[in-house]
Amino acid sequence: MGFKTHTEGGSWTGGGTEVFNCNLNERNAIDTAFNFMVSSGIPCLNRTGGLTSLSNCLSGKTVSSVEIDCRGSSCRSGVFGTAPRGGNSINMCDLGLPPSGLAVDTDVTVFHELIHSCGGGELDSWSLENHCYNGHGTINPGPTTVSGFVGETSDLGGGLRAGTFVVWEPGTGRVFVKVSTGGSWNSSPTISRGAELNVNRPSYMVPPPSGGGGGSWV
Numbered sequence: 001m002g003f004k005t006h007t008e009g010g011s012w013t014g015g016g017t018e019v020f021n022c023n024l025n026e027r028n029a030i031d032t033a034f035n036f037m038v039s040s041g042i043p044c045l046n047r048t049g050g051l052t053s054l055s056n057c058l059s060g061k062t063v064s065s066v067e068i069d070c071r072g073s074s075c076r077s078g079v080f081g082t083a084p085r086g087g088n089s090i091n092m093c094d095l096g097l098p099p100s101g102l103a104v105d106t107d108v109t110v111f112h113e114l115i116h117s118c119g120g121g122e123l124d125s126w127s128l129e130n131h132c133y134n135g136h137g138t139i140n141p142g143p144t145t146v147s148g149f150v151g152e153t154s155d156l157g158g159g160l161r162a163g164t165f166v167v168w169e170p171g172t173g174r175v176f177v178k179v180s181t182g183g184s185w186n187s188s189p190t191i192s193r194g195a196e197l198n199v200n201r202p203s204y205m206v207p208p209p210s211g212g213g214g215g216s217w218v
């Protein structure tokens with residue numbers, strides 16, 4: 001685990017040198033982003049409350065414990081990063097790395113993708129980066145991204161939909177920590193609204209109010 005490498009030089013019989021896919025500037029920015037998550041992102045989740053499982057999962061994600069790749073031109077255009085949901089790897093793209101991206105872009109992208117690796121969907125990653133990285137590189141999700149939230153969340157009735165770590169009211173654009181209470185071997189827990197996240201509500205409304213903008217990445 002750690003930064004992914006490829007072999008340069010050598011021949012079909014072997015040899016060659018292992019070279020990092022992420023160059024030194026990229027690795028430094030990613031190191032900084034993991035440190036920022038420890039100093040700021042995880043404390044934000046802990047302050048918010050009700051996010052212990054995510055906070056614990058992220059605390060276990062370090063530069064050496066996660067497989068980190070820099071995909072360069074193989075990334076789809078407009079994408080900052082990607083990560084398999086519930087996996088242990090993140091792929092960084094040029095927009096989320098120097099010199100195309102600012103340091104804050106790397107910080108936000110690492111946080112967003114690591115939330116996916118902890119099992120979060122797009123609603124979870126977007127709302128939690130908006131909440132915890134407000135003023136630190138996060139942007140509002142665009143209408144296409146927000147309509148995608150519908151398909152990956154479950155309908156709880158009463159205008160509420162559930163993601164992995166958060167619940168969402170598409171009608172009002174409000175997002176809350178997901179609280180599960182009760183439940184046993186033969187009954188599901190009751191899901192309710194915990195602390196409200198600091199997101200730009202109009203951006204999270206379905207259908208979107210006219211004139212909404214915003215960005216998208218997966």
Ligand SMILES: [Zn+2]
Pocket residue numbers: 112116121122125217218
């Ligand atoms: Zn994503």
